[in-house]
Amino acid sequence: DDLSYSFLQVARTEARITSRAGLAQFEAARCIRDLAGKAHSTQLAQLAARMTSAIRASSRLGEDPFLKIKGLIQDMLEKLEKEAEEDAAKKGFCDKELAESNEKKADKTNEIEKLSTQVDKMSSRSAELKEEIAALEKALGELASGQAGMDKLRFEEKEIYTKNKADMEQGLDGIKIALKVLSEYYAKADKAHSSADGAGGSIIGLLEVVESDFTKGLAEMTATEESSLSAYDTETKENEIEKATKEQDVKYKVKESTELDKTVAETTSDRSGVQAELDAVLEYLQKIEEECIAKAETYEDRKARMVAELAGLKEALRVLNEESTDGALIQTASLRGVRRHSHA
Template identity: 30%
Template sequence: MQRLCLCLLASIALASDVTPVQKVVQMLETMKEKGTKEMNEEQVQYAKFEEFCKGTLAEKGASITSAADQIETLEAEIESATSEAARLAEEIGGHAADIEAASKEKQNATELRETTRSDFVATLKDYTESIDAVGRALKVLKAEKKSSSFLELQAVRDLKTLPISAADSLDAYIKGSSLIEAAPEAKTYEFQSGGVISMLEGLQDKFVDERVSLEKEEAKKRHSYEMLVQSLDAQLAQSKKDQDAKVQFKAKKLQAKASAEGDLDETKTEKASDEKYAKDLKATCSKKAAAFDERQKLRKEELEALTKAQDIISSGAVAGSAEKHLPGLVQTATSLAFLRSFSARPEQLEQVTRFLQQRAESLKSRVLSATAERAAADPIAKVKTMIEQLIVKMQDQANEEATKHGWCQAELASNKAMREEKTDQVDSLQSEIEELSSSIAKLGEEAVTLNEELTQLTTAMANASEIRQKEKQKNADTVRDAKEAQEAVAQALQVLKEFYAKAGAATSFLQTKTTEAVPETFSEPYTGMGGESGGVLGMMEVIASDFARLQAETQAAEEAAKAEYEEFMEDSKVDKATKSKTAEHKESKKLSKSQELMATETDLQGTQKELDAANAYLEKLKPDCLDTGASYAERKAQREEELKDLETALKMLETV
């Protein structure tokens, strides 16, 4: 029997360098060492993963808070731009109403002026024709041309401007003259003719005076119209400038609103992406933490089981080496990372001269003083003509100065408005340049941050792929080793079972009965260590079932790790695409802002030039419009006094 066991063991040893039991013992020892090492590595790996979770979640939390603050700021900017655009639209409408009202007022004034001018021309024509007709009648009457006088007198009688009393006198004269022709009486005719001549001369003077008054009134109306039109034109120009400026400002506000709305949508998208990422990562980190705790617990239990199994298999008759792999659901913690011109008497001339000298001294007027000197030296008729011409000249000068004053006021007002407008524009453009520069810098920083996050994400994906590949290979090796171990245990079981079966059968024929006296050598037949083999075989069967369980659990863990890796890679790809698109958008927006900055700087240069030109133009206006000594009102009052005195002097000369 012993020889048979020895033969069997020898045959097993010859078939393999080590026995299956020794292989199991060796595997158990190796698995213990490997399990201890992997448990320590898993602790280090999880510590890194835990640190990654805390850092990434804190980073995402800060990013989400920053995005929320930015969303609040952008919404406030949008609301402000919307309100400002609405206000500007209302003010633009007000300017449009002002322009329409001023244009209508100018049109009405022009139509009234054309009507008044037409009436003046017609009335002036009537007075001119009346003066000519009276002049011709006086000429024929003084020449005593009776044949022609009736025709000329009839022409005077037909005048529209002829007073009723003069018409009655002419009718009586014409009727009386007809009777005289029938019974001529020279003295009577001469008497009547003299009265008509005197009447006509007076009528002629009246027509001349009325024509002069008409012309003066027309000059005043024309001047008033020109001043009104000048004022309305200045008002229209200013209203149009204000309207254009506000239209441009409104367009900028709407553009800023659209830009802010784009940034808001982008920020909301990025915030939502970060929130989803943080939520998924938090869930993954929690899941990994629970898995880590469970794995550590299983590893400890596994090491205890391996030690116990090794002690059992290594004890007694089941002496051998430990098997290579028997980890209890040994898994490598996968670290996943989740990374947007008349005559007068001489005494009148002396009186006029004294009057003018007195007024010249009173007013300190060089005009009146010069006129008094001329009146003392020239004939009366010439003095009268001189005064009339001087009055007309001073009236023209008054009109010219009033026109110039109006022009100066309009130009000064326009220049002031232009300087204020350009100053405001310069300030606004400088503020816009500062805002654009800040925005460009911020976009640059955000783009750098996104690129860094993309780099980290790419690295994390590469690391995850590397870890996954190692994990996959490791699981494959584990499954292969588990299969080999099952085969080895099965082989050991088969060997032992065959051995004990054979041992039982062999010993049953060893003892025979004899009648001869033989020394008793064994009291019982030897059946081998069958009783002990039951425990060994049971343990071997447990070991086999453990390897089968290891294979099944490793395969299940492989499927779970594969799904988790694929989910991580998909989330990372989406996050990477989002960040890449956001980075491209920020770079594009930065380029757009840079171009806008260049355009704004060009606008600032142009506006500054316009402001400089307006300041230079003000310096040109000062000599003629501001630095003129006496004010316009003082010069106007002085001229009005001089005109009044000249008209008084003229009336003194015209007194008969």
């Protein structure tokens, strides 16, 4: 009877162990199912379903599903831990690439802005120089035109002066000859013409006045010519200096403008090269952002979810392991009791 009682006690204990183990297994499955709902995790939901199916199948077959359930949880743990490691590595890669790409973007953008500023400044200066060159060339044209007018006027004045001077000198010479002849005539001792002395004196006086006028006119004409020639020479010299100065100014400004235009072309080409580099950086940055910047879930949210999932799986394993340990202790104690009864 005692032996029968002991076997009955062992059977009941084993049934209790099986019942407690089953409860623990279902509790672990429920824990994972709840976690799947909170985390909206399809993987955990599938795991919970597989655990429940394994428990029910083992119950029908009279098998212990503990190892299978533990294996399912352990596999999921390893899978999630691997995903977490890959996610962390991806996060590191993304942070590095995004930081470097944004830095390159800023550098290239700043470089383009500097080159654009240089191009604008040089282009503006070149345009100013071209305006100044045009103004100088216009002034040189006006100067040449003015000098040509002066040359023509001087030539005409010189011709008039030369002709008038010759006429005046010829007239003056004629008057001087007439005065000499008359003076000699009336100075003779022969008084045959004494009755005409009064008239002769008047004629000589008149000729002397005319001679004085001619002499004065010739002097004024010569002075005017000399003054005009001096003014012409002075202005011509000033024009030559102004022309040389302006031509030299044009030469330097043309040279500077040409060099600026060349530098503008080179700088524009450099800017195009930098722009191409920036376009490549922007294209890569867009690709990295699409790959790395989550639209629905950030890395921090994803990390928190995975931490919660891992914690839940570890908790499920703990429950199973504790129940397995408790069951083993109870089973050992029960078997010892059976042995004592059998020895008795």
